[in-house]
Amino acid sequence: GVTNLSLDGSILLSAMVGFAVAFTTDNLYLAFFAAMLVGAIIAALVAFSSIVLKLDQIAVGFVLTLLCTDLSTFFGNPFVRKPGPAVPHMSIPILGDIPIIGKIFFDQNIVVYLSLIAIALAWWWIYKTQLGLKLQGIGERPAAAFARGTNVNLQRFIYTMIGGVMVGLGGASYSLFVKPGWSYHVTSGIGWIALSIVIFGGWHPIRAAIGAYIFGGLQSISGMSQSIPALAS
Numbered sequence: 431g432v433t434n435l436s437l438d439g440s441i442l443l444s445a446m447v448g449f450a451v452a453f454t455t456d457n458l459y460l461a462f463f464a465a466m467l468v469g470a471i472i473a474a475l476v477a478f479s480s481i482v483l484k485l486d487q488i489a490v491g492f493v494l495t496l497l498c499t500d501l502s503t504f505f506g507n508p509f510v511r512k513p514g515p516a517v518p519h520m521s522i523p524i525l526g527d528i529p530i531i532g533k534i535f536f537d538q539n540i541v542v543y544l545s546l547i548a549i550a551l552a553w554w555w556i557y558k559t560q561l562g563l564k565l566q567g568i569g570e571r572p573a574a575a576f577a578r579g580t581n582v583n584l585q586r587f588i589y590t591m592i593g594g595v596m597v598g599l600g601g602a603s604y605s606l607f608v609k610p611g612w613s614y615h616v617t618s619g620i621g622w623i624a625l626s627i628v629i630f631g632g633w634h635p636i637r638a639a640i641g642a643y644i645f646g647g648l649q650s651i652s653g654m655s656q657s658i659p660a661l662a663s
Contacts, residue, residue, distance in 0.1 A: 435491020438621025439498030440472040444601025446506040449612040453514040465602035466595045473594020517607040552635040
């Protein structure tokens, strides 16, 4: 029942905060925590404005997107194009040596492994637990969920903030290993793409993950194809 349209700005601000904290403290755990906290705070603002203040979610989302983008530019200025720590590579012994599959799934880093676990965990939680059924109810039939004793507004607050935490994790991941470092608008457009992938996947974790992998694969192919003429010459 709550759509977080601030994604493009919040993932950008989370990326900046994650890199800034990693750069100043040399502590990746603290960096990810700070980025996830930023994502949770922005999501809490979205939930509060929607649930309590009854404001238009589209307007609030766009305003927060612009605000977060400007904040990332202002506070991130001292960290532009500076080298900093990055998430280390961590291949899983034996499994990483499996042809093709091993390189894709078991020759990555801890954040990638956690993302794979998160997909399975989200699917299990939503479709195989009582709390997951309540989650579906507060989104699809809030009146029926309320009649059965569910605190709809509280649940929406909690799940919106959990989503914000995941956005913060994604932002920090972007600046700490996808494209290590910080520069203005480094994740520009990624938030809108993430939102589109969720809609494309019909709010189903597995289908959304497949959409994300398709997009990531196309991005990789695009990057590699640009180097082919240079190699040929």
